[in-house]
Amino acid sequence: xxxxxxxxxxxxxxxxxxxxxxxxxxxxxxxxxxxxxxxxxxxxxxxxxxxxxxxxxxxxxxxxxxxxxxxxxxxxxxxxxxxxxxxxxxxxxxxxxxxxxxxxxxxxxxxxxxxxxxxxxxxxxxxxxxxxxxxxxxxxxxxxxxxxxxxxxxxxxxxxxxxxxxxxxxxxxxxxxxxxxxxxxxxxxxxxxxxxxxxxxxxxxxxxxxxxxxxxxxxxxxxxxxxxxxxxxxxxxxxxxxxxxxxxxxxxxxxxxxxxxxxxxxxxxxxxxxxxxxxxxxxxxxxxxxxxxxxxxxxx
Amino acid sequence: xxxxxxxxxxxxxxxxxxxxxxxxxxxxxxxxxxxxxxxxxxxxxxxxxxxxxxxxxxxxxxxxxxxxxxxxxxxxxxxxxxxxxxxxxxxxxxxxxxxxxxxxxxxxxxxxxxxxxxxxxxxxxxxxxxxxxxxxxxxxxxxxxxxxxxxxxxxxxxxxxxxxxxxxxxxxxxxxxxxxxxxxxxxxxxxxxxxxxxxxxxxxxxxxxxxxxxxxxxxxxxxxx
Numbered sequence: 001x002x003x004x005x006x007x008x009x010x011x012x013x014x015x016x017x018x019x020x021x022x023x024x025x026x027x028x029x030x031x032x033x034x035x036x037x038x039x040x041x042x043x044x045x046x047x048x049x050x051x052x053x054x055x056x057x058x059x060x061x062x063x064x065x066x067x068x069x070x071x072x073x074x075x076x077x078x079x080x081x082x083x084x085x086x087x088x089x090x091x092x093x094x095x096x097x098x099x100x101x102x103x104x105x106x107x108x109x110x111x112x113x114x115x116x117x118x119x120x121x122x123x124x125x126x127x128x129x130x131x132x133x134x135x136x137x138x139x140x141x142x143x144x145x146x147x148x149x150x151x152x153x154x155x156x157x158x159x160x161x162x163x164x165x166x167x168x169x170x171x172x173x174x175x176x177x178x179x180x181x182x183x184x185x186x187x188x189x190x191x192x193x194x195x196x197x198x199x200x201x202x203x204x205x206x207x208x209x210x211x212x213x214x215x216x217x218x219x220x221x222x223x224x225x226x227x228x229x230x231x232x233x234x235x236x237x238x239x240x241x242x243x244x245x246x247x248x249x250x251x252x253x254x255x256x257x258x259x260x261x262x263x264x265x266x267x268x269x270x271x272x273x274x275x276x277x278x279x280x281x282x283x284x285x286x287x288x289x290x291x292x293x294x295x296x297x298x299x300x
Numbered sequence: 301x302x303x304x305x306x307x308x309x310x311x312x313x314x315x316x317x318x319x320x321x322x323x324x325x326x327x328x329x330x331x332x333x334x335x336x337x338x339x340x341x342x343x344x345x346x347x348x349x350x351x352x353x354x355x356x357x358x359x360x361x362x363x364x365x366x367x368x369x370x371x372x373x374x375x376x377x378x379x380x381x382x383x384x385x386x387x388x389x390x391x392x393x394x395x396x397x398x399x400x401x402x403x404x405x406x407x408x409x410x411x412x413x414x415x416x417x418x419x420x421x422x423x424x425x426x427x428x429x430x431x432x433x434x435x436x437x438x439x440x441x442x443x444x445x446x447x448x449x450x451x452x453x454x455x456x457x458x459x460x461x462x463x464x465x466x467x468x469x470x471x472x473x474x475x476x477x478x479x480x481x482x483x484x485x486x487x488x489x490x491x492x493x494x495x496x497x498x499x500x501x502x503x504x505x506x507x508x509x510x511x512x513x514x515x516x517x518x519x520x521x522x523x524x525x
Contacts, residue, residue, distance in 0.1 A: 258516025276498045284494030294524035
């Protein structure tokens with residue numbers, strides 16, 4: 001099976017006025033299709049993803065003995081498939097706010113949608129059913145933040161949240177996955193290709209923010225600290241919630257957390273934020289969620 | 301003892317000038333400082349001089365163990381001090397105290413001086429102790445680099461090996477710190493860790509360690525894994 005066949009990809013022509021659920025995935029084939037939701041931006045901003053009814057599985061962190069490779073991969077791939085859908089929607093919403101860059105941002109949205117398709121197909125090829133209930137629980141808080149920033153017309157906040165924080169989570173987990181994914185059909189190729197494309201998105205966002213905040217470091221820092229308060233809590237919290245699964249499939253959750261922090265700090269520094277101040281801000285926000293992890297709690 | 305510390309301590313004599321929250325704070329820091337000083341004198345004499353007089357001074361203002369023993373901090377502080385105290389080798393002490401715990405103390409003192417709800421007398425003590433920790437921290441990087449060279453050890457692996465347990469124990473103190481000093485002083489462990497990591501990481505990078513690996517090690521300690 002060609003996991004990277006673009007013809008199976010979704011077409012996000014104007015996802016800015018569509019909700020999170022407009023892209024459907026067949027768990028058996030792993031193929032995505034589209035549903036006509038017809039939601040307006042205003043409606044979708046108040047909408048939460050529809051969780052499959054399995055609250056028990058979605059609400060607690062499983063004990064160590066309950067974590068196995070299949071469960072781990074289904075939750076990780078659930079987050080990858082549906083997280084890419086959210087990313088597609090976010091870039092489409094960003095396109096809606098910035099007409100001069102809309103064609104490129106819509107292209108990013110299409111790329112993210114294709115990533116979801118590739119992950120879904122690769123999951124199906126390996127007999128994994130991406131855990132939608134788990135993904136919904138993780139992504140709901142992120143979608144709410146995206147909608148808040150979009151409603152406020154705050155393109156820069158969306159750029160930091162999606163282009164830096166969310167992409168850093170993706171990069172810090174996809175990158176080590178490339179090395180261990182060869183034991184599964186097609187996953188190594190998919191992770192490597194997706195990683196390359198995510199880096200392309202990050203490069204564009206970095207260039208945009210550098211130009212936008214040239215010689216205005218204090219303003220950029222204020223933006224970052226404002227977005228971080230919820231963004232790091234949310235995305236870092238998701239990383240804590242998948243740590244046991246990452247560990248189970250042969251990765252290190254701690255390495256991924258360190259990698260995500262390092263990657264994010266590098267991006268902030270490239271745009272002009274002082275390393276010490278950025279580190280203090282990001283690490284301080286991580287401490288409460290790492291404490292929850294240590295206590296065996298879900299962070300969301 | 302520095303003149304600054306002597307003046308600061310004059311302001312809190314007699315001991316009953318400290319309120320209950322301050323007594324717990326300084327009993328905790330005294331336990332921390334006395335252990336470090338004793339360890340320096342016994343096993344790492346090159347780090348001992350800046351601490352001269354600190355233990356005696358803190359014992360004078362907070363010499364009774366009871367405030368700490370009766371507090372939520374007792375078990376985790378005991379574990380932290382116990383873990384630090386296990387180091388007998390100067391090279392390990394350079395990591396455990398010099399890179400890690402001395403920096404934690406320095407950050408705590410710096411943080412206390414900036415918190416509006418901390419009484420002025422305690423701020424004065426903290427202000428006088430901060431440069432002592434800073435002086436020791438400045439001694440450590442060249443000594444650590446020399447120790448790695450002499451032992452043929454890679455800085456990062458040596459740092460990880462020597463600091464792992466004490467970082468776990470340090471993180472365990474966090475909830476107690478928030479409970480004991482959050483409501484009265486507005487002290488937050490998350491802020492202490494944020495400053496600690498922000499200060500430590502560039503030092504480690506300067507010693508030849510990769511930032512990403514250091515961040516992963518610290519993340520693992522914070523996550524308890």
